[in-house]
Amino acid sequence: MIEKVGHSEFSVNEKGFYGQFGGAFIPEMLYPNVKELEDNYLRILNSEKFQTEFRGLLKDYVGRPSPLYFAKRLSEKYGAQIYLKREDLNHTGAHKVNNTIGQILLAKELGKTRIIAETGAGQHGVATATVCALMNMECVVYMGAVDIVRQEPNVKRMLMLGAKVVPAESGSKTLKDATNEAIRDWINNPVDTHYIIGSVVGPHPYPDLVARLQSVISEEIKWQLQEKIGRDYPDVVVACVGGGSNAAGAFYHFLDNKKVQLVAVEAAGLGVNTDKTAATTARGTEGVIHASRTILMQTEDGQIVEPHSISAGLDYPGIGPIHAHLFKSERGTFVSATDDESVEAGFELCRLEGIIPALESAHALAYLKKAKFKKDDVVVVNLSGRGDKDLATYIKYFDQEKK
Amino acid sequence: MNRLDSLFQKKKNNILSIFITAGFPKLNDTASIVKQLQASGADFIELGIPFSDPLADGPVIQDSSTVALANGMTLKLLLQQLREIRKEVNIPILLMGYINPVLQYGIEKFAKDASEAGADGIIIPDLPMQQYLEEYKSTFDQYNLKNIFLVTPQTTEERIRYIDTNSNSFIYLVSSSSTTGKKTGIDGAEDYLSRIQKMNLKSATVVGFNISNRDSFQKACKYANGAIIGSAFVKAVSNSNDVAQSTKTFVDSILN
Ligand SMILES: Cc1ncc(COP(=O)(O)O)c(C=O)c1O
Numbered sequence: 090m091i092e093k094v095g096h097s098e099f100s101v102n103e104k105g106f107y108g109q110f111g112g113a114f115i116p117e118m119l120y121p122n123v124k125e126l127e128d129n130y131l132r133i134l135n136s137e138k139f140q141t142e143f144r145g146l147l148k149d150y151v152g153r154p155s156p157l158y159f160a161k162r163l164s165e166k167y168g169a170q171i172y173l174k175r176e177d178l179n180h181t182g183a184h185k186v187n188n189t190i191g192q193i194l195l196a197k198e199l200g201k202t203r204i205i206a207e208t209g210a211g212q213h214g215v216a217t218a219t220v221c222a223l224m225n226m227e228c229v230v231y232m233g234a235v236d237i238v239r240q241e242p243n244v245k246r247m248l249m250l251g252a253k254v255v256p257a258e259s260g261s262k263t264l265k266d267a268t269n270e271a272i273r274d275w276i277n278n279p280v281d282t283h284y285i286i287g288s289v290v291g292p293h294p295y296p297d298l299v300a301r302l303q304s305v306i307s308e309e310i311k312w313q314l315q316e317k318i319g320r321d322y323p324d325v326v327v328a329c330v331g332g333g334s335n336a337a338g339a340f341y342h343f344l345d346n347k348k349v350q351l352v353a354v355e356a357a358g359l360g361v362n363t364d365k366t367a368a369t370t371a372r373g374t375e376g377v378i379h380a381s382r383t384i385l386m387q388t389e390d391g392q393i394v395e396p397h398s399i400s401a402g403l404d405y406p407g408i409g410p411i412h413a414h415l416f417k418s419e420r421g422t423f424v425s426a427t428d429d430e431s432v433e434a435g436f437e438l439c440r441l442e443g444i445i446p447a448l449e450s451a452h453a454l455a456y457l458k459k460a461k462f463k464k465d466d467v468v469v470v471n472l473s474g475r476g477d478k479d480l481a482t483y484i485k486y487f488d489q490e491k492k
Numbered sequence: 493m494n495r496l497d498s499l500f501q502k503k504k505n506n507i508l509s510i511f512i513t514a515g516f517p518k519l520n521d522t523a524s525i526v527k528q529l530q531a532s533g534a535d536f537i538e539l540g541i542p543f544s545d546p547l548a549d550g551p552v553i554q555d556s557s558t559v560a561l562a563n564g565m566t567l568k569l570l571l572q573q574l575r576e577i578r579k580e581v582n583i584p585i586l587l588m589g590y591i592n593p594v595l596q597y598g599i600e601k602f603a604k605d606a607s608e609a610g611a612d613g614i615i616i617p618d619l620p621m622q623q624y625l626e627e628y629k630s631t632f633d634q635y636n637l638k639n640i641f642l643v644t645p646q647t648t649e650e651r652i653r654y655i656d657t658n659s660n661s662f663i664y665l666v667s668s669s670s671t672t673g674k675k676t677g678i679d680g681a682e683d684y685l686s687r688i689q690k691m692n693l694k695s696a697t698v699v700g701f702n703i704s705n706r707d708s709f710q711k712a713c714k715y716a717n718g719a720i721i722g723s724a725f726v727k728a729v730s731n732s733n734d735v736a737q738s739t740k741t742f743v744d745s746i747l748n
Contacts, residue, residue: 112620112623113620114591114618114619114620114623115618115620116547116548116617116618116642117617117620117621117641117642117643117644117647117666118548118617118642118644118646118666118669118670118671120620120644120646120647120651121644121646121647121648259551259554259558260544260545260558265545266545269545269547272547273547273548273550273671276547276548276669276670276671277669277670277671277674278669279646279669280646374596375595376592376595376596377590377591377592377595377618378545378592379547380547380618387592387596389596390566390567390568390593390596390597391543391567391592391593391594391595391596391597392543392544392561392593393544393545393592
């Protein structure tokens with residue numbers, strides 16, 4: 090069951106805030122939609138009907154539980170007990186589907202007939218198009234015009250699955266603009282439409298909703314570790330953070346266990362001290378993005394800055410409010426990895442373990458090189474997705490390396 | 493006395509408000525536009541604070557924001573320009589924008605500087621009422637800045653009453669569930685507008701979104717104290733070589 094954890098200092102409070110972060114900074118036009126969701130999500134998520142369907146689909150359709158794999162050669166190299174949580178083995182190739190399965194069931198229960206979503210890399214778009222095909226629902230995915238070009242295979246996958254892909258032509262034409270367009274669509278379609286947001290971002294209750302749906306990751310890690318090492322928690326959990334949904338899911342059941350170090354790896358792009366970066370906590374300040382008070386990259390005048398990362402899934406100028414809170418309260422350890430460090434870590438996993446990771450997940454792996462572990466430290470790295478979608482980028486680096 | 497209060501005391505019908513993004517189409521056009529709006533008979537003005545990510549706006553106002561930012565407009569410069577404009581303009585001026593630039597400027601400093609520059613109120617669509625009441629109201633009140641709430645066709649009667657109770661100026665009736673400039677005209681909004689008219693709210697009401705010409709302005713004024721024109725006006729000055737003349741032509745077409 091999805092637990093109610095409203096009592097934890099790291100879960101959302103009744104006003105929709107994590108500490109000082111979160112809330113629902115929405116225009117009045119969105120108030121009824123968001124209120125409907127807020128009034129119903131816990132009741133639906135905790136209902137037996139939802140749980141039966143959700144668990145059933147996660148098992149038979151997604152292929153859960155995802156394995157917790159002891160990476161022997163990686164462990165030898167870094168002098169620790171390193172486990173990989175294999176979200177890459179999920180149907181559609183990433184953790185994103187845990188959320189879209191849950192939200193489509195929620196949408197059905199709310200009587201919605203039309204689904205909208207935003208996507209950057211296309212992973213969340215594909216996961217949304219997939220569940221819409223499964224549930225026979227109309228699906229519209231907003232994607233930045235720039236991303237449509239750089240992530241073409243995923244655009245084709247969404248089309249094959251029956252979704253309509255709408256280019257976001259405003260602003261910088263990437264993920265933040267796709268999110269703006271999805272929110273505008275929701276303003277214009279307040280009655281029949283559910284917005285499946287792809288990360289722990291957006292107005293309350295989305296960050297909590299998505300975190301709960303992704304919490305299956307740490308729920309499994311707990312009993313898998315119990316089976317393997319006779320203890321139901323690791324010393325360290327490492328995950329990459331774009332908006333922060335895979336990290337929130339991997340941290341969730343360890344938030345209150347202070348013995349577990351929670352490491353969030355942001356995308357440094359060309360470096361945290363360059364203007365081509367997506368390292369939000371390193372470079373950001375407090376403000377409001379996509380209706381949530383959090384930390385974001387912005388100018389002195391409060392204009393939102395376009396980030397850069399080699400990984401389209403981490404190319405977002407904010408982080409979810411739960412992570413802003415983990416950062417500010419120092420419960421989380423926030424670090425970053427550059428484009429180069431991450432690609433290198435990706436190649437290393439290929440050669441040591443025979444697994445091609447998503448570029449996003451490669452950022453989490455890049456932390457291993459920077460960390461100082463003790464020999465028997467149990468470290469779980471959340472391998473949020475597989476690298477098929479990133480082959481073109483990897484090959485480009487590979488060819489350069491050979492020269 | 494707050495200029496908005498005086499206006500709504502004096503005038504009960506056919507109040508015309510015009511929205512323009514500050515720093516658009518050229519960085520220094522705002523003063524000419526605002527002066528001409530007053531000369532042509534607009535009753536109050538909404539001055540848009542340009543923002544990189546205007547969630548509630550359609551393409552016309554989005555583009556005007558992008559252009560204004562590229563022109564170099566900032567909130568600081570906007571307030572400087574407003575101070576100059578106030579030397580010649582005495583109709584009410586509201587600042588309309590998103591919460592993030594205001595937070596970044598600093599709430600207290602913003603309220604003080606905006607008030608001193610001559611603003612009479614603010615419309616911040618993504619500052620929800622609850623947050624405003626809990627965190628910001630006392631600051632805005634201290635500087636005599638009115639905060640304008642929005643109501644939409646989806647807003648429940650109970651919530652409209654709640655908004656009316658907490659409002660200290662007019663209520664902005666959004667004509668349809670949409671972003672700005674999505675439709676032309678307010679056909680289809682009559683039932684909603686007359687429903688609100690019959691509620692006999694204590695606050696004055698002004699209709700906005702999708703008012704684009706004399707016809708839709710007059711229709712809206714049947715149900716409310718006035719109406720606001722945004723996207724249609726922004727479009728009218730967007731390619732203009734003489735913004736004062738374009739402004740005059742536009743306002744004349746609404747009022748005469
Ligand atoms: C494989 C993978 N990992 C991570 C992310 C980043 O999202 P989040 O931070 O919400 O987990 C994405 C987003 O597209 C992704 O595809």
